[in-house]
Amino acid sequence: MWNYIKTKSYNIFISHPEDVCMTYLEHSFFSLYLSSRLIIGAFQAFVHAIIPALFKTSSSDLVTSIDTTINSAGCRKYITFQKIDEVIHDYPDSHYY
Numbered sequence: 628m629w630n631y632i633k634t635k636s637y638n639i640f641i642s643h644p645e646d647v648c649m650t651y652l653e654h655s656f657f658s659l660y661l662s663s664r665l666i667i668g669a670f671q672a673f674v675h676a677i678i679p680a681l682f683k684t685s686s687s688d689l690v691t692s693i694d695t696t697i698n699s700a701g702c703r704k705y706i707t708f709q710k711i712d713e714v715i716h717d718y719p720d721s722h723y724y
């Protein structure tokens with residue numbers, strides 16, 4: 628029974644953060660940071676819906692910013708296009724070219 632609880636707890640709380648190279652706390656703070664940005668963005672989009680002259684580019688700016696933030700967090704911060712290109716060039720007979 629105890630092993631079942633430990634396994635379930637691991638799967639619920641630890642598995643995903645480890646998959647993205649973060650601790651539980653790092654993942655929690657990162658997710659809270661993103662949610663706060665999304666709440667602010669939702670408010671700006673709501674105001675923009677009523678008064679189109681305000682926050683004209685805030686939604687698209689937010690999407691671009693969040694995409695950059697997510698792609699530079701956890702495991703992804705270690706992967707660059709240059710590194711991918713180097714790996715591909717190490718295998719010239721690969722099907723990528």
